[in-house]
Amino acid sequence: AAFAGRFRQSKFKHVFGKGAKREFCYDNIRVTKSSWDSTFCAVNPKYIAIITDAAGGGAFMVLAHDQYGRVERDPPLVAGHKAAVLDVQWCPHDDEFIASASEDCTAKVWRILPESFSDGNLTESYRDLVAHNRRVGLVVWHPSAYMVLLTAGADNKVLIWNVEEEEVMKEIEFPDNVLSCSFNWVGSMFVCSCKDKVTRVVNARTGEFVAEEKLHEGTKPQQVLFLRDGRVFSTGFSRMSERQWGLWNGSTLEPIDKQELDNSNGVLFPFYDPDVNLLYLVGKGDSVIRYFEVTEDAPYVHFLNVFQSSEPQRGMGWMPKRGLDVSSCEISRLYKLHQKGLCEPISFTVPRKSELFQDDLYPDTCAESYALTAEEWLQGKDAEPVLSPVRPDAASAADIAAAKAKKRVPEKRPKKSAASAAADKGDRADVPANHLLANSNSSDSTAAATVAADPADTSALESRVADLEATVQNLTSLVESMRDSMAQLTSECEQLRATRVG
Template sequence: MSVKVVRNSKFRHVFGQSQKKENCYDNIRITKSSWDSTFCCVNPKFLAIITEAAGGGAFLVMPVDKVGRVDRDVPLVVGHKATVLDIAWCPHNDNLIASASEDCTVKVWEIPDGGLSKNLTDCVADLVAHQRRVGVINWHPSAHLVLLSAGSDNKIFIWNVATAEIFTEISIHTDTIYSAAWNYNGSLLLTSCKDKMLRMFDPRTGKLLKEGKGHTATKPMRGLFMKDGRVFTTGFSRTGERQYALYDGESLECLTMEELDNSNGLLFPFYDEDTNMIYLCGKGDSAIRYFEYTPEAPYIHYLNTHQSSDPQRGMGWMTKRGLNVNNCEISKFYKLHNSGLCEVITMTVPRKSELFQEDLYPDTAAQQASISAEEWFAGKDADPVMMSLKDVFLANQSQKEQKSGGSVLRQASRRIAELGKPGQRDSANTEIQSASMSRLNMSSLKPPLSNPSNSNTPSHEPSPQPQGTNGNTPASYTPNALYTVGVEADMFTKLQEEIKRMKIIVKGHEKRIKTLEDRLNEMNMNYDDEDD
């Protein structure tokens, strides 16, 4: 009887890699708040980090490609009167960000393209209703400008941001709300509470649909919906062990619960709906654990751990639209250090092929909203609009080819300049005399004779060359340099054509290989079933 030791998974070899310090962000005054939040959020345009500020609340927003050391006087978003506790980018507009604060307000800000040039104090929406601090905000996944907020007054408000009006108020909770999350299409709302209960609501009416027991400790607990409707949570046992659990979406009955360790930091779960991968980042930990979810038992499969030496104070997670799909990145984290460093960590699947990996990148959520706020409030549900990352792959590939083409032309330009330098002119003259002038038809480039009276010079004699101050050919007359440019440009064009031909051939072979691998996997499965 054959025994399968390793489960088949295309994510089995995913590995994490920390970027060099020059490709990270340094010298940031990261907030010292004790609130259990990630303190960081990121999208393809901007990176936002909650900062320490005197006399009010502030957070930093800067272009995501502006890496390196951050100036001490960098512009900030400074409209709150107390510490900022949570921030979240709008999924349908990369320039809109919401912030929640201890001043009992939620504000929405519009960040100009290119980032801030001065401190931003004026928000586009000021959402005031909570009586105590607001610690949780979350945008609707498919409806435009719909936002939820949860405060220490044990209330949840669903906002129409465009009109700054409350659509739904949920006041059932009797203790602190630790987390609030939408399901895949935003038709359900899940909350975790200090009373150790998980609750599911209709977000339009505020009606409690079902509730169930969560983790047994009163320490913070986080919950989120899986794409298929099940519920994943992280929390603590009564004896202090950190745990993760999976619950049935219909009854909220626990399907599986596993203990990890005895650390005190809350585990922040990040769920990738496209690949069904779950990443657990513990506050104060120096590791990122990642798992794969399957609908069949045992449901949660451990893959690996990215270990580093420094503990994390907060964590940001890039959306799929901001990944480098050409390098097979499937996730990217922005880890906040106590020292003021924001470290970039990429999760990559090793692949040899340079083609687009369709199995790693199914269609993902696009930036467009599926429905308006009014349609959603009226009872309409819609899944997020999807987009293919293949367009991103092709755009990156085109930019890469243009850069490589530019490097060839730059090399040719340098060659021209070198041939024009005084130290290179003697060799240039030798090259000019040995070049085959007939191939380039260089007769039109010959300079006029220095002595007009010698116009009857026989055509078989070489024409005198205009002399510089040292008797050598001037830098402006380098026929062989022009020949070099022509040859290199022609070679570059031929190489491009050859690469295109080879990629077409390779793509055909890859399709054939994939077909054969699928057949081989089916045969292995049938063989195992027979042995069982």
């Protein structure tokens, strides 16, 4: 039976991880020295957020993905909290919004725009969520309802917010401090681990405890998450302080499987890919990342491989599938925070010879849109997250479909002011509205004059050409990296053969 499990068929058994070159990392970051058990980093397709040390209050840094290299000595920060920031999470339905939790007893939601840091630090939040009596250590977004946020505080309370209204929709009391929390796939329930070593499955609307169980005997913090199929995965410690992971029934918390991992003492943070059921276990202070595949059949959790590095990790961020490079068969990307202030992207790739899009690796993934409003969710409606194709040429079709369901997609930018609209109209007053239709057979010189009358089109084309050139350069560097990896693997294989012959 052991050999049958070892040689099972899986398209992910050859997944390998590779850290980015130094010139594509982010350096000189003053990562927070807080002892709070958090990942200290959050990533979406637009930005990287990292909790930093800040004198006289709490702050975190936001970097665009193309801001490689050394960060300036005093970079602009998101600095509205009065005490240390403990957790940050990007909104899954709008890449501009991020929630933060702090020791100042508040949670805040911020809107990050390209011009947000033009005048220095960002200190004005989008919404202030004030209701906890003690520090707030955890923020978790609802998977399918727009602007619904869960916060957990040291006052032993979990609050579920309508962020737009700054209103608490549900307050749930717990016997002890909540340390970890995760919604199920439709957001009707959540599972949480508490300081009293008991894990609870909770009805998110009524606050009823559906199940309570002690999953791990150790006193150190546990981490829990709901899998897409409704099962619960946990990490924790045995009575002898050995690190463990466990798989449990999501309705009753009855055990399905539990295994010991090692004797290290760092908290294990699980990162889960619901599209392909892969799990990545990251231990704080470790220098390895273990990854597993979860299936419905025994032995349920299959070890795939280990990414080994020389530097221990202080924190870790997870890129959503929408931000990956599918042209190189990248299936996940983690952002590792080093102890010395470096943020290193680590790409996990399935080796494939074909350069075509690999449909079997990329099922539909969560889109940047929502299925429910906060009011609909509170009234009892449940819905799975909105999914969209990962295939690059399918993005336009997904955008059209999202545009048709107007209420499902939040407004991205404020409308132009009347003065701006009038100025735009004046700029084009000398070009008739039916110019292009009436002159479909005009000469090349007339066409050139039309382009000149609207320089925005020319600018857009030039920008597009520049983006394509940058993409080609990135692809070239990726191919070179793959060649280096293949050469290294070939060398290692030859060494192994020589060792066995000897």
